[in-house]
Amino acid sequence: MTTVMERPDSLNGPAIEQMPRRPWSKRPAKFWLATAIAVVVPIAVVGLIYSADVIPPAILLTVIYFPLQLVAAGLAALATKGKHGILDSCIIVLAIGATALSAIVLGSMLFTIIARGIEAFRPSFIFQNSVYISPSTPLDYGGIGHAIIGTFLIVGIAVIISVPLGIATAVYVTEVRGKAVPYVRFFVQAMSGVPSVVAGLFVLTVFILTGVLRQSALAGAIAYAILMLPTVARTAEEVLRLVPEELRTGALALGSTRARVVSKVVIPAAKTGIITAILLGVARVVGETAPLLLTALKNDQTVVNPISDPISALPTYIFDNVAQPYPDAVTRAWGAALALMILVAILFTVTRYLGGRKRSA
Amino acid sequence: MATDTPLRDLSGGKRAHRGDRVFNRTITGAAFTSLVVLAGITIFLGAQTIPVLQDQGLSFLTTTVWDTTGVPPEYGIAGMLYGSLLLAVIALVIAVPVSLFLAVFMVFLAPAKLSKILTNLIDLMAAIPSVIIGLWAFYVLVPPAEEWQQLLNQYLGWIPLFANDSGNFSGTPFMAGLVLAIMMIPIVTSITAEVLKRTPPELINAAESLGCSMWTMLRYVALPFGRGGIVGGIMLGLGRALGETIAVFFVLKIVFDINFFNILESGGGSVATLIVSKFGETNGEFEVQVLLAAGFFLFLGTLLVNALANLIVRRTERLRS
Amino acid sequence: MDSVKTATQEMMNNMSELEVEVDKSKAPVGTTEMEAKNVSVWFGKRKVLEDVNMAFPKNSVTALIGPSGCGKSTFIRTLNRLHELIPGAALAGEVLYEGSDIYAQNVDPVHIRLSIGMVFQKPNPFPSMTIRGNVLSGLKLSGMKRSDHDDIVEQTLTSAGLWKEVKDRLNAHAGDLSGGQQQRLVIARALAVNPHVLLMDEPCSALDPASTLKIEETIRQLSKEITIIIVTHNMQQAVRVSDYTAFFLAEENKPGYVVEQGATTEIFGNPQDQRTLDYVNGRFG
Numbered sequence: 001m002t003t004v005m006e007r008p009d010s011l012n013g014p015a016i017e018q019m020p021r022r023p024w025s026k027r028p029a030k031f032w033l034a035t036a037i038a039v040v041v042p043i044a045v046v047g048l049i050y051s052a053d054v055i056p057p058a059i060l061l062t063v064i065y066f067p068l069q070l071v072a073a074g075l076a077a078l079a080t081k082g083k084h085g086i087l088d089s090c091i092i093v094l095a096i097g098a099t100a101l102s103a104i105v106l107g108s109m110l111f112t113i114i115a116r117g118i119e120a121f122r123p124s125f126i127f128q129n130s131v132y133i134s135p136s137t138p139l140d141y142g143g144i145g146h147a148i149i150g151t152f153l154i155v156g157i158a159v160i161i162s163v164p165l166g167i168a169t170a171v172y173v174t175e176v177r178g179k180a181v182p183y184v185r186f187f188v189q190a191m192s193g194v195p196s197v198v199a200g201l202f203v204l205t206v207f208i209l210t211g212v213l214r215q216s217a218l219a220g221a222i223a224y225a226i227l228m229l230p231t232v233a234r235t236a237e238e239v240l241r242l243v244p245e246e247l248r249t250g251a252l253a254l255g256s257t258r259a260r261v262v263s264k265v266v267i268p269a270a271k272t273g274i275i276t277a278i279l280l281g282v283a284r285v286v287g288e289t290a291p292l293l294l295t296a297l298k299n300d301q302t303v304v305n306p307i308s309d310p311i312s313a314l315p316t317y318i319f320d321n322v323a324q325p326y327p328d329a330v331t332r333a334w335g336a337a338l339a340l341m342i343l344v345a346i347l348f349t350v351t352r353y354l355g356g357r358k359r360s361a
Numbered sequence: 362m363a364t365d366t367p368l369r370d371l372s373g374g375k376r377a378h379r380g381d382r383v384f385n386r387t388i389t390g391a392a393f394t395s396l397v398v399l400a401g402i403t404i405f406l407g408a409q410t411i412p413v414l415q416d417q418g419l420s421f422l423t424t425t426v427w428d429t430t431g432v433p434p435e436y437g438i439a440g441m442l443y444g445s446l447l448l449a450v451i452a453l454v455i456a457v458p459v460s461l462f463l464a465v466f467m468v469f470l471a472p473a474k475l476s477k478i479l480t481n482l483i484d485l486m487a488a489i490p491s492v493i494i495g496l497w498a499f500y501v502l503v504p505p506a507e508e509w510q511q512l513l514n515q516y517l518g519w520i521p522l523f524a525n526d527s528g529n530f531s532g533t534p535f536m537a538g539l540v541l542a543i544m545m546i547p548i549v550t551s552i553t554a555e556v557l558k559r560t561p562p563e564l565i566n567a568a569e570s571l572g573c574s575m576w577t578m579l580r581y582v583a584l585p586f587g588r589g590g591i592v593g594g595i596m597l598g599l600g601r602a603l604g605e606t607i608a609v610f611f612v613l614k615i616v617f618d619i620n621f622f623n624i625l626e627s628g629g630g631s632v633a634t635l636i637v638s639k640f641g642e643t644n645g646e647f648e649v650q651v652l653l654a655a656g657f658f659l660f661l662g663t664l665l666v667n668a669l670a671n672l673i674v675r676r677t678e679r680l681r682s
Numbered sequence: 683m684d685s686v687k688t689a690t691q692e693m694m695n696n697m698s699e700l701e702v703e704v705d706k707s708k709a710p711v712g713t714t715e716m717e718a719k720n721v722s723v724w725f726g727k728r729k730v731l732e733d734v735n736m737a738f739p740k741n742s743v744t745a746l747i748g749p750s751g752c753g754k755s756t757f758i759r760t761l762n763r764l765h766e767l768i769p770g771a772a773l774a775g776e777v778l779y780e781g782s783d784i785y786a787q788n789v790d791p792v793h794i795r796l797s798i799g800m801v802f803q804k805p806n807p808f809p810s811m812t813i814r815g816n817v818l819s820g821l822k823l824s825g826m827k828r829s830d831h832d833d834i835v836e837q838t839l840t841s842a843g844l845w846k847e848v849k850d851r852l853n854a855h856a857g858d859l860s861g862g863q864q865q866r867l868v869i870a871r872a873l874a875v876n877p878h879v880l881l882m883d884e885p886c887s888a889l890d891p892a893s894t895l896k897i898e899e900t901i902r903q904l905s906k907e908i909t910i911i912i913v914t915h916n917m918q919q920a921v922r923v924s925d926y927t928a929f930f931l932a933e934e935n936k937p938g939y940v941v942e943q944g945a946t947t948e949i950f951g952n953p954q955d956q957r958t959l960d961y962v963n964g965r966f967g
Contacts (some may be wrong), residue, residue: 004946005695016416018733020724020772023785024763059516084792087576095466098459099479102550103544109497116500168391175387186671187395193597194660196605197633198402201656205405209649259384287490290606293637295551315492315607322496322611327605330500330566333465338491344488352481474704563806567868569764571801571875572792572824580821585810 020028031080038076038089042068048127069093110341117338120331126339130300130312135321135329136225144336146302147317150217151343154296154313155282157221157306163278165225166232167267168278174240175262190228199226208295220296227288228281236281239273240266276354282348287340289315312334314340323349366415402660409653416647421654427617429648430559436651440619442658444630449602449611451538451624452545453565457595459542460549465549468557480554487547495608498540503612506536510625525625532614534629542606545598552594556587596670600663606633633657689947715740716798717908718877718885720775722937723756729755733775734938736928738879743901745920748961749929753804753918753938754913758881761911762798763791770878772926779879796824803884805864807871814852816867820875834874835914842870843900862893869900880904881910886919898923915964917962921950929958 046065049055055064072082073093077085125143133142169188173181202225207213243266251261260278269276297310298320314336378501414421417436424437425615463483517523558584568582582589609631615638616628636652636659643649716738723731731753738744746754759765763784776783784794794819807816817835819826828834833850839845839915842868849857856867873879883903886894894916901923903909914920920927927949932938942949942958954958 002436003942016721016773018720019783020722020729022766022772023787024766024791026787029788056512058505059512064631083768084574088574091462091465091575091579092470094458094460095470098462099466099471100460102486102546103465103482105546106482107484108501109489109494112497112501113493133645165391165394168381168388169394172388172392176385176392178385178389178392180389180392184392184395187393187399189671190667191395191399192665193600193604194399194402195606195633195663197604197606198406198656198660198663201406201636201653202398202402204649205653206401207411209646211390211880229395229398256587257378258381262384287492289490289492290637291631294640315490318492318496319607322492322499334604340490341493344490345485348488350484561806563802563804564763564798564808566802567806567808567871568823569767570762570795570802571820571871572796574792574823574825577823577825581811581819582808585808587809623688 003105025088028080032295033075034080038069038072042072054149068099069097103285113334113337116331116334117341120335121338125332125335126285129302130317133300135324137328139328139331144314144317144332144339147312148339149295149302149304150299150311150313151286151315151340152214153217153306153311154220154224154292156177156284157218158285159278159282161221162225162232162281166229166277166281169229169233171266172239173237175258177265179348183240188230188233190320191226192234195290196223196227196288197290197294198330199223200294202226203291203295211308215295215297215310216308217303217311218310220292223291223295223307224288226284227291231284232277232281234276235277236270239270239277242273243269272354276351279302279347279351279354283344283351286347287315287341289319292316294320295343296337314343364680379540393443405659406638406653406660409650410657412647417651421651422436422658425617425619429644437660438630438635438655439634440617441615441630441632441635441655442662443619443621445603445632445659445662447620447622447624448538448541448613450629451534452541452602453595453599455539455542456545458505458551460546460553460598461591463546463682464553464557467554469575469579469583480551480587483547483550483554488549491544491605494540494544495611498536498543498608502540502543503531503536506539507531510535514625522622523625524623527625530625532612532627532629533625534613534620535624537609537613537629537631538624540612541605541664542601544605544608547664548598549594550618552597553587553591556584556590556594559590560586566646589673593670593674593677594665596673600666601669603666604633604659604663606631608636609634610637632662636672641648656660683735689764713740714738715742715776715780716911717778718757718761718775719761719778719922721757721777722774723760723765724751724770724772726770729783729937732933734940736837736940736943738909739926740909741905741907742926743905743912743924744926745924746911746913746928746930747915747920748941749932750915751938752930752932754892754930755883756882756938758800758899758911758913760801761879761881766791783869792824793872796820796826796875796957797877797931798879798881799872800881801865801869801872801883804888805861805868807859807864807867809855809857811856812853812866813856813859816856817870817874817923820871824875826875838870838873840902841873842866843896843903844870845915851869860893862889862896865893865897866900869904873904877908879909879911880935882910884913887915894919897959917964919948929955929961931957931961961967 006173042065045068046060049060049064069092070090073089075361077089092261120139122140124140126148127145128141128143129146130142169184172178173184200223203219203226207219207222208215213219247265248261251257251265255311256264293316296313296316298312298316299310300312303309303311316339318333318336321329321336324330413436420435420437422437422442423439424435425440426435426437427436454638467479471479506563507530510533513523514530516527518525544666564582564586565578567580613631613634614628615630615635618628620626620629636656639652643652698856714737718734718736721731721734722729733742736758737787744758745874748754756765758956761777765771765773773785777785779794779798783789808819811819812921814835817838818831836845839848844863847863850856857865859867886897894967898919900913904910912923924946927946928943929941930938931941944953950962954963
């Protein structure tokens with residue numbers, strides 16, 4: 001004899017009184033009590049010792065607080081979940097610890113860059129160059145205007161050099177699909193591992209020591225372009241891959257040449273992604289210092305000619321002012337760091353925004 | 362990974378449109394830029410290395426003399442080569458555990474929203490230029506870190522690793538390794554998190570249905586599955602640490618003698634930093650060549666590490682598919 | 683009705699060809715091992731299962747049948763608390779195991795999942811482990827201490843009908859096995875922690891007919907000792923292996939519910955509901 005279930009009421013009439021529950025997310029009081037004890041006790045103990053001022057804080061944290069916290073969490077887990085919870089509680093403590101540690105480091109960096117950088121910020125600092133400025137000159141005179149122009153000039157030229165090459169590499173991999181695709185990908189990958197100082201040395205040997213170029217914006221830009229190329233090529237490859245195959249075949253079916261399909265269909269379709277690729281490439285190099293130290297040197301004057309003179313950029317300006325014995329020079333370094341960080345943050349935000357839009361589309 | 366779509370010969374053979382042939386050739390030519398650059402670095406820096414090795418012999422790689430005014434001048438970068446490795450190892454020892462636990466927190470413990478915020482913060486951290494990290498390290502990290510080193514030496518100084526006879530704790534390999542670790546953490550973390558996220562849900566389901574705990578799931582399922590990717594990520598971080606120049610410049614005192622393992626003793630080596638710090642005071646073409654030669658060996662080293670990293674990552678990807 | 687009976691008869695005949703010992707006379711009301719009372723399930727705001735009431739007698743095989751998306755898989759995942767791992771999941775009602783609610787506050791889900799094992803649709807052995815390692819993985823994952831590893835490996839692989847095929851290569855990687863072998867390995871893995879109930883979510887849907895028959899044979903053998911609840915799309919399979927059957931259905935954009943349940947012979951031979959009749963005769967779904 002089978003049971004025919006009556007259709008549940010809600011399918012016909014008013015809903016039956018059944019509320020969704022999540023019993024698993026309701027922890028017993030015992031759990032919360034144990035957790036509270038495991039959090040409060042170690043902090044209280046360490047706070048007491050700290051107020052007694054007998055042990056240096058660094059030792060207190062690493063030798064007393066940390067093991068104490070592990071033991072407390074382990075005991076709490078033993079009390080609530082039994083033996084198999086002990087290791088888990090240690091993992092949770094370590095994971096939260098690692099996260100907190102990294103957050104402190106990042107927070108400290110961002111905080112000091114802003115707090116110390118603001119001290120230098122004023123219109124003259126942004127717009128003036130550093131001619132006649134010595135490390136001891138007060139902050140009201142001179143600034144990073146020349147370095148900002150330098151950064152834009154060098155990065156701009158690097159974009160002009162690397163972007164066509166990077167996109168061509170991506171087009172080769174996704175559109176032309178020649179026999180050498182695996183090799184091209186391998187070399188791009190290998191190139192992305194070239195240390196920035198080596199890129200600088202390469203430009204130095206090939207262009208500067210041979211007398212082809214002077215140490216200048218163009219020389220620095222070539223070094224930057226070498227560092228940008230792999231990022232642009234790899235990101236562009238990813239976005240070109242997302243272009244639907246129907247677009248290509250559709251255009252080809254209408255009798256377009258492949259060159260036209262790529263330039264009029266595929267690349268426009270991936271426009272946002274290509275812009276993201278360029279910006280990621282710029283973000284990769286904008287703070288690079290070592291190559292410029294070898295290929296662009298420094299200059300207190302504003303330089304707009306890309307081949308005539310050495311030139312300063314924001315990273316090299318920071319580098320010059322870091323370890324100076326004059327507080328104002330150091331403040332200038334922080335000011336330039338803030339300016340550079342603002343640039344990086346803008347690039348970061350825009351790429352995130354474009355990337356997010358691409359994904360949701 | 363090979364191309365996702367099947368390879369098709371789109372060069373079209375002889376029948377291809379003339380414009381297309383030009384297009385294909387141009388693109389193919391441009392696609393080999395990376396090869397040209399890599400070959401260029403090898404050839405041009407290699408060419409500069411030959412006279413240095415001819416003049417200095419193998420002692421360039423095996424000795425620690427740096428005598429620019431001697432007759433004849435002598436140069437040896439053994440201390441720098443070893444120093445680069447030592448810094449990288451210190452950085453790894455600090456960064457890897459932190460990165461692994463951070464990634465575990467992001468993937469398995471944090472609520473989705475927090476995890477997303479953390480991912481963005483980690484990426485932001487990776488985007489901070491090294492010169493800014495150097496600046497921050499010099500003024501913010503170094504003062505307390507010197508105290509930490511003193512304490513470490515005070516209590517653990519009987520271990521040779523933490524010995525310090527000079528009482529000078531500035532510019533130590535430990536400090537430089539710490540800064541490199543801070544630079545490695547975002548790289549290793551984001552790759553590890555990416556790999557852990559890809560643990561197949563059916564394996565996690567299986568583990569859960571067998572009554573796993575967080576620890577046993579990580580130990581027996583997620584980590585073995587992601588091992589290749591994680592090791593590859595660590596190697597990429599290592600390559601980055603070997604090539605890092607500027608951040609190390611501000612926190613390491615370059616000395617030419619090999620500091621084997623006294624990581625709390627002032628002074629150590631780094632090939633990349635040597636190049637930048639000596640470049641301004643070079644005197645004559647040969648000294649520049651010496652730095653170029655040092656750069657050549659740095660290039661070879663990082664190339665090797667990165668190639669290994671990619672090999673490992675690729676092999677695991679193939680195993681998975 | 684006649685056609686149904688002949689169809690069922692045919693299936694029964696097929697079954698006996700398998701030479702599987704089937705005890706259809708098993709008393710329908712034995713001790714109840716598990717019971718679902720008024721179970722409703724939500725994902726976020728969407729209700730996917732409505733008011734399921736079902737009892738699973740000890741050492742019986744219950745088949746859950748019905749079209750895709752009617753909540754069968756969701757239902758069995760509520761039976762060993764895997765359901766709660768999906769973000770946004772919620773439920774109402776009670777699931778009783780040996781008389782007590784598995785969702786009660788003091789119950790450890792690990793304990794529940796060990797007592798109520800599960801086999802999934804896609805064979806999912808751990809790829810980094812050997813065959814032997816996979817069988818013993820439950821002990822490692824749950825932290826059980828047992829010393830008789832060799833015995834467990836032999837016993838569970840034998841129960842899963844895989845021992846003869848793999849006894850000489852226990853240290854080979856699980857990935858080297860065929861799909862059907864992998865699925866039997868996964869059954870052995872689930873058995874190694876000594877569950878009282880085994881949940882199977884379409885265990886044969888990814889397998890070829892020969893492997894399917896082997897798994898079915900395994901299910902019949904296992905049901906002498908443990909309670910089995912199996913989700914299947916294959917009606918012949920339900921007839922061949924199960925003692926009881928429940929038929930789930932979901933109307934479009936409505937939560938799924940149980941239309942009819944009872945002894946398998948009745949559901950297939952003499953269903954009371956027109957929709958059940960249509961479904962078991964393959965007229966929809």
